[in-house]
Amino acid sequence: MLATETSPPAATGRWVLDQAQARSIGLCVLSVLAVYALQPAMPIRQMDFWLPTASLVLTVVVWAATSSALATHRRPDRATLTDAALIGGITLGIAALRFAEPLSMLITRTPPPAVLSVLAALAIAALLAVAAGCIIGPRPAWTTALVIALVALLFVLKYEPLTQAFAALLRVAQGQSAAQASALDVRWLGFSYICFRWIAALRERALGRLPAMSLREFVTYAVFAPALIAGPIDRPERFLRDLRASFAFNWPDATEGVRRIAVGAFKKFVLADWLALLALNEVNAAQAQGAGWMWLLVYAYAWRIYLDFGGYTDMAIGVARIFGVRLPENFHRPYLKPNLTQFWSSWHMSLAQWFRTYYFNPLTRALRMRAWAVPTIIFVGQVTTMLLIGVWHGVTLNFALWGLWHGVGLFLHNRWADFAKGRLTAMQERPRLQVAISAAGVLLTFHFVALGWVWFALPDAALSLGVFRKLFGL
């Protein structure tokens, strides 16, 4: 474990960088640039510059609120000022590209705003960081206020009516018509993932477990380029261990990284994109006539979403591996698991682990202390956790129903497993029967998950019910 009191490696005072330092600085620069470069254009003027800037500003604010060194010394040291200058300098540099059109198109989709506006924004960011450092920094328990604010912002971005109101506000600020506002106007790249990394750091700080991180290290952790778009969501301590480890380019890591990228690209761009033509959606759900066709659409969706997301993750892990960072795995043969509990230990593992660490485990611990009945604790824990995972994808009825489907499924499996535990011990002496039951479990679990996607894939509960009726010939 990295000691919470350990400061980051001290500057050597020499202008000679070893490979590890060069990699650390390079990854920070690359990640900050990626925040802008990967952000798609939006109908609201200059938002493809301002939203990435907001991601960086909030990252700096969260760092200031969680930095134990800043809380102790009450002023930034030279290394912090250098890191701030590096990050602010990149932002200003991108804004300055407006004077060298069309070079700005290399980074942002539309011309960046005036340099003076960016300077003013950076000054406000510095003030916010100072305020966070002074007010929250010495009081780790107050990080909860920041967690609540971030969850509220996440809710605004996930709940369509509020996203639309937010879009209207941004449109007015940019001198555009609010009447044209749509929820699709605000596509904040990677926010769901970055936000969960901020919250992880804030919670770890509140519990006194956050290792000391320099500003540069924290920014690299929060907006790490390979994991920016779709995770995985790493833990601060684990990420920092890799970032600080000695690094020298080596062929085995590079070869493995390239192999993962190739496998991921094949899954995503060949298999998943091909299956997308067949996968369940609003249009083909209405067109499919027989139950057989409908099952085909559901199977295609189940494999498409796995290969698409799994492919992205493979590529992210592969790119990070080349730079010596071993991101956590997100999938481990999820469709070959014999029950739903094991499925959720192998599907979107970093998100599930985040929810276990910061929600399920503390909740279960607290309810256990209050001596609630075990089935009640399990029901409350499983169902509310899965509901939250559902609405993390978007605050809609269908995502909530998908979460509920899995929450209730996990509870039922838990109760069955508990019932069977003491009774089926004789089965252990009959390996063939065990294999047959396991195979049946894999088939049942896959179909439960595949049917769950019917809620996830469609925008409306009535449409999903229609698909269920067709699937079962009702």
Added chain:
Amino acid sequence: MMDEAIAAPIAEYIAGAILKNPKRAIKPDEPLISSGLIDSFHLVDLGLFVEDKFGVRIDDSELNADTFDTLNQLVALIRSRQ
């Protein structure tokens, strides 16, 4: 405290209270979490048991197969905290 003195009550607790099969032997290197033998609810219970029995703190972020997956690894974690 000897490793066996730590491992024995934990193995007994896992077999009896979690697996409901007191005769079940828990091998020192048998995967407990990654194999699905212990689910997320019982993992919290196991953490509480270890905290009560050995007076060491197991954080919520440590209740996963990365931190410990076998009896041996859990014993090592407890020893490192004592």
